[in-house]
């Protein structure tokens with residue numbers, strides 16, 4: 001067993017670990033990057049990128065099927081070749097992964113260790129069975145893994161998660177998607193538009209991250225046009241029948257249903273990867289999920305020289321948040337080279353989250369559920385009669401913008417609608433600049449654009465404030 005003495009050890013070479021490594025180095029520390037799995041990151045390998053590639057194919061199919069209202073006829077059917085679809089998803093995905101692997105492997109070999117890290121004590125790690133790392137500080141950036149309830153684990157390879165979907169060589173005929181979170185909705189709609197018979201079994205009426213009841217209801221209706229959507233389902237039994245899976249579930253109306261699927265795609269949430277870390281060997285305080293209790297501002301676990309970033313801490317499991325957290329964790333970990341480390345706070349950007357469905361779901365700033373009743377007004381726009389949206393025949397959507405009643409500042413928005421990913425950026429920038437609804441309305445709006453819908457919602461909020 002080799003021994004390595006180092007300032008900072010970063011566990012995990014994902015979207016949080018890589019920036020942590022670079023930030024610690026930039027701060028002047030000696031650093032080692034430890035990876036137990038494959039280089040390339042979850043985002044590029046089995047997350048953001050392959051999901052968007054699958055969605056792009058689905059959108060092409062959907063557009064091709066829906067040309068007739070424009071007087072444009074695709075004579076003959078639209079044929080989807082599942083093998084070609086999956087081949088492109090994997091080919092392009094591998095290209096993205098290749099860039100990340102290349103960049104990771106450009107880190108000098110002596111600064112990288114291959115193998116899973118486990119804690120021996122608060123400052124000592126064992127990597128694989130070959131190296132003991134004595135570190136002044138440690139960044140845990142181990143990411144997360146799909147949670148598969150026991151009921152589905154018993155189905156063997158017929159219960160799949162996102163990683164498996166992106167490894168398919170062909171598209172299946174019929175699937176159940178269990179869980180209507182962001183990943184479930186994205187995969188469910190994409191598979192449905194690619195001709196797969198999809199049943200989505202959600203729980204507690206959840207529709208992605210939405211918390212505004214009116215927007216949630218609208219979104220539920222939209223998705224019900226793409227696939228059978230049981231937002232309030234209860235699965236009572238899951239059994240393997242040869243190469244199929246039989247599910248018995250109560251639908252949203254409480255009726256008992258039986259159905260058979262090729263696969264169950266389990267999108268029931270993700271759990272931080274703590275299992276291989278042997279945290280019981282440390283004096284770190286752990287929460288109920290076994291994750292070290294940490295300060296979300298400095299990312300420090302208690303007053304230990306341990307920092308936790310990215311999906312591993314499960315605060316905001318998004319790529320840009322993982323990168324920001326990684327940078328800050330790496331920077332702060334490097335301060336432990338000094339006798340009295342001065343930690344910097346993580347200044348978070350305005351909250352933004354998206355579901356890459358069509359129409360898209362977006363949330364910016366405060367969630368509706370977190371706003372104090374009576375403290376805000378809600379400006380609304382329906383995209384059904386919105387000029388540009390109707391021109392493009394993408395006129396489905398409902399937006400709510402929330403404006404603080406006292407300061408007239410924009411505080412948040414939830415919606416489903418066309419071009420949501422772009423409007424979400426405008427709104428998150430406005431939020432981060434602390435703009436009032438009046439300052440936002442003083443900005444330019446070209447004509448005819450979907451953003452004119454946003455202007456209607458803002459005007460609606462401003463009028464309510466003026467009338468009050």
Ligand SMILES: Cc1cc2nc3c(=O)[nH]c(=O)nc-3n(C[C@H](O)[C@H](O)[C@H](O)COP(=O)(O)OP(=O)(O)OC[C@H]3O[C@@H](n4cnc5c(N)ncnc54)[C@H](O)[C@@H]3O)c2cc1C
Nearest residue numbers: 012014015016036037042047048117143310311317318319
């Ligand atoms: C299907 C899907 C779609 C997504 N789409 C989006 C999107 O559109 N936009 C967005 O912002 N986010 C999206 N995300 C979320 C995003 O991918 C994650 O937030 C991000 O990848 C988290 O990065 P990370 O560094 O925390 O984890 P990872 O990139 O998973 O890195 C963790 C690394 O740690 C390694 N590791 C674990 N344990 C150990 C150990 N004990 N020792 C050594 N190494 C270890 C793992 O092998 C892994 O390489 C998506 C996720 C999924 C699953």
